[in-house]
Amino acid sequence: MRVKAALVALALVLSSFSLSAGASTQKTILLTGFSASKSSLNARQQTQLTSFADIQIVEEISCIGFVKAKAKASDRSLALSRAKAACSFVSKMHPFANTAFKAEAARKASDLGKVRVTLSVVPDEVVTIQPIPVDPFETPFPSSFTKTEIINRALAQVKAYVQAQTRSTEISLVYQDTIPQSERTWMNGLVSFLKTSFPADNPAFVPVIIVASTDEFIVAEAKKRNLQYYEPGFCGRITTYENYCASLGWAGLNYKDSIEKKIPINESPRRSVLAHEFFHVWHKSIDGSTSGNNKDPRSPEGMPLWFMEGNANFFGFALTHHSGFANYTQGRETQVDAYMRQNTDPLSSHIGWSDNNPYGIGQASAEYLVASVGVAKVLDVYRKLGKGMLFADAFESSIGISVAEYYKKFEAARASFTK
Numbered sequence: 001m002r003v004k005a006a007l008v009a010l011a012l013v014l015s016s017f018s019l020s021a022g023a024s025t026q027k028t029i030l031l032t033g034f035s036a037s038k039s040s041l042n043a044r045q046q047t048q049l050t051s052f053a054d055i056q057i058v059e060e061i062s063c064i065g066f067v068k069a070k071a072k073a074s075d076r077s078l079a080l081s082r083a084k085a086a087c088s089f090v091s092k093m094h095p096f097a098n099t100a101f102k103a104e105a106a107r108k109a110s111d112l113g114k115v116r117v118t119l120s121v122v123p124d125e126v127v128t129i130q131p132i133p134v135d136p137f138e139t140p141f142p143s144s145f146t147k148t149e150i151i152n153r154a155l156a157q158v159k160a161y162v163q164a165q166t167r168s169t170e171i172s173l174v175y176q177d178t179i180p181q182s183e184r185t186w187m188n189g190l191v192s193f194l195k196t197s198f199p200a201d202n203p204a205f206v207p208v209i210i211v212a213s214t215d216e217f218i219v220a221e222a223k224k225r226n227l228q229y230y231e232p233g234f235c236g237r238i239t240t241y242e243n244y245c246a247s248l249g250w251a252g253l254n255y256k257d258s259i260e261k262k263i264p265i266n267e268s269p270r271r272s273v274l275a276h277e278f279f280h281v282w283h284k285s286i287d288g289s290t291s292g293n294n295k296d297p298r299s300p301e302g303m304p305l306w307f308m309e310g311n312a313n314f315f316g317f318a319l320t321h322h323s324g325f326a327n328y329t330q331g332r333e334t335q336v337d338a339y340m341r342q343n344t345d346p347l348s349s350h351i352g353w354s355d356n357n358p359y360g361i362g363q364a365s366a367e368y369l370v371a372s373v374g375v376a377k378v379l380d381v382y383r384k385l386g387k388g389m390l391f392a393d394a395f396e397s398s399i400g401i402s403v404a405e406y407y408k409k410f411e412a413a414r415a416s417f418t419k
Helices: 002-007 043-052 073-091 147-164 181-195 215-224 256-261 268-284 305-323 328-340 359-373 375-386 391-399 403-418
Strands: 025-031 058-067 098-105 115-121 172-175 208-212 243-247 250-254
Touching: 025 043, 043 073, 043 115, 043 181, 058 073, 073 098, 073 115, 147 305, 147 328, 147 359, 147 375, 147 403, 172 181, 181 268, 181 305, 208 215, 208 268, 215 250, 243 268, 250 268, 268 305, 268 328, 305 328, 305 359, 328 359, 328 403, 359 375, 359 403, 375 391, 391 403
Parallel strands: 058 098, 172 208, 208 250
Antiparallel strands: 025 115, 058 115, 243 250
């Protein structure tokens, strides 16, 4: 059994662990409509590029501005600027793709003054099967493993769970008109992925996600739909930077700082909050919540925050990673690694909001749970809470060990999460 398990172990190696994928295909568009000495993109060109580049995973972006064979330096500079503008626009939608732009002599007179944009597209991720000498998670909750091993194992478990889903759920995505199309493209793509990732137990459940740059817009949309929100603002606090939170049936994301300063939303932590809050909306629909807020985490009925926020952190990063719109390890570095390298307090001291920050250590816990027993058993805890079980009973029934025993195993493995 040990040899068989080792031979069929899935090694899902993505991002900095080398994406294994089918042969890339190329998709090309010729961008026209530049006027006089202008190098910036007009609205029509931006719309063309948005539609053209609305692809799940792109490896390479190449942009060529065409000029005459013996063009003046100023003409070559203009062509190069146009190519750079086109590549810059597309790269906002695909921040992890390699980008190259240049000016080149046109082979056809009809191409003069135009820009050719080429995308190298990865059609399908491939999960490779390779032998490994020892799988530390063959026995659940090992005390020794590497950071790479737990990440690969946990991500593979999520990938397998998502691929096995046969149902989908509708998600209502509402935008304030201040959200640019370049940001809506990746948000639309991520939401399309989320629809088939964690189908709601109740087919009639349609979560609402409101994306905006002002609290006022989110509150107005929540009122229009009779959704519960918390004043001040929509999340119990006025947004001064950015604000994201979930309530029963809906989530609000205020990207105020990014939108006002025109900063592209292209790093993993801020992209993944959409999936993070979606996960909260999803579990609230099945865990027995009767209001937008979680039950008191210190009560027997409530979830400790290392479980509630840690799972949302992990699944938020993992689902955004698998959708192709962010990098799991980049997000993990800002959460798990950064926190656990400077904090030695035990997992058991991350119960309520007055305790330690639950996000990073909770994400490590979620990796440990998913890598050891799989996604379905972790999600089963929420379903049992929805049936009236206390957290400790739901956890032990689903995970197979008591919360007290789990705390011991987590602390015994603590050094492995960052090595």
